[in-house]
Amino acid sequence: MDLDKTLRDASIPSEQKRQDAETISKRESDFLRFLRTKETPQNFQTIKIIGKGAFGEVKLVQRKTDGKIYALKSLIKTEMFKKDQLAHVRAERDILADSKDNPWLVKLHASFQDTAYLYLLMEFLPGGDLMTMLIKYEIFSEDITRFYMAEVVMAIEAVHKLGFLHRDIKPDNILLDRGGHVKLTDFGLSTGGKKTHDNAYYQNLLKNSTSKDRNRNSGYFNDAINLTVSNRGQINTWRKSRRAMAYSTVGTPDYIAPEIFNGQGYTYLCDWWSVGAIMFECLVGWPPFCAEDTHDTYRKIVNWRECLYFPDELVLSRDSESLIRR
Numbered sequence: 001m002d003l004d005k006t007l008r009d010a011s012i013p014s015e016q017k018r019q020d021a022e023t024i025s026k027r028e029s030d031f032l033r034f035l036r037t038k039e040t041p042q043n044f045q046t047i048k049i050i051g052k053g054a055f056g057e058v059k060l061v062q063r064k065t066d067g068k069i070y071a072l073k074s075l076i077k078t079e080m081f082k083k084d085q086l087a088h089v090r091a092e093r094d095i096l097a098d099s100k101d102n103p104w105l106v107k108l109h110a111s112f113q114d115t116a117y118l119y120l121l122m123e124f125l126p127g128g129d130l131m132t133m134l135i136k137y138e139i140f141s142e143d144i145t146r147f148y149m150a151e152v153v154m155a156i157e158a159v160h161k162l163g164f165l166h167r168d169i170k171p172d173n174i175l176l177d178r179g180g181h182v183k184l185t186d187f188g189l190s191t192g193g194k195k196t197h198d199n200a201y202y203q204n205l206l207k208n209s210t211s212k213d214r215n216r217n218s219g220y221f222n223d224a225i226n227l228t229v230s231n232r233g234q235i236n237t238w239r240k241s242r243r244a245m246a247y248s249t250v251g252t253p254d255y256i257a258p259e260i261f262n263g264q265g266y267t268y269l270c271d272w273w274s275v276g277a278i279m280f281e282c283l284v285g286w287p288p289f290c291a292e293d294t295h296d297t298y299r300k301i302v303n304w305r306e307c308l309y310f311p312d313e314l315v316l317s318r319d320s321e322s323l324i325r326r
Contacts, residue, residue, distance in 0.1 A: 039112045039121060044072060053186075055079045056117065060124060070109065073120040077113075102162075104155035106175060106185040125183060127176030130278070134171055138285050142320055145282040148174075149275065151182035156271050159184065165267075169274035170255040171281070253294055254287035258302050276324045283316055288324075 044061035051058035056075040107123040159166050173186040257273035259266040280288040289300040300307040
């Protein structure tokens, strides 16, 4: 369809039409070759498990025939059916397939399945992820933060240009290649123009959190952890629990935009909200709405105007604070 439209457009020079035709033809050929790929789990030897999620796990694997290293994501079919996640998984597969040559997104080499699992064979990035770096270094300088945030912005823009919202931008999903450059991964909650998704996943989270503490008075935010530089012991306790939360199947809501919880509809802006939350953590040492209880985090995000707090002990440049607030 794209080729026909190009050829019919009289305003496009003949040479440009030829180049476009060659590009589209190569893309189609690559995609058909991608569809013909016949892989099975038996083709790979597991080196170690590098991640776990609600619907499966990610393994570091080596292909037996050529010794090449990959990340193999396996998703349990019954769990996806049970929790109505098929549309989300399809969105993840589509965006990875559509972005095969995109330098900002993790590359998908093949997808295949058996009776129990759906498999996504992806490139392995040896640089780890941004969460691991935050756990190790706790706070970045403004120069280092500027570098990572600039690359994250470019990566998110690449996702949006494909017509998708990521909806799960967080340090765990920002991977680093061998040269230390950013690539986005985990598009399991992404949505795009091919299918409309509702907010049921997030609505249930918020519903559960409000039912737990329904009898709290209007001052409940005072019960949540209030981190400052001076209470170092409390910060370290939070960091230990954060480390466990980062690699659990539950995850953390620290970076989710308030409009997603409110169910009022949302746009590409929800991904930019997450960038601000991550930038805050890079410079301050913890996410802006963190709490000892995730239910308190939900409420602090929804009431962010009253809960956004910059510690007085830390000195941030005017540009940094302004960008976070925007």
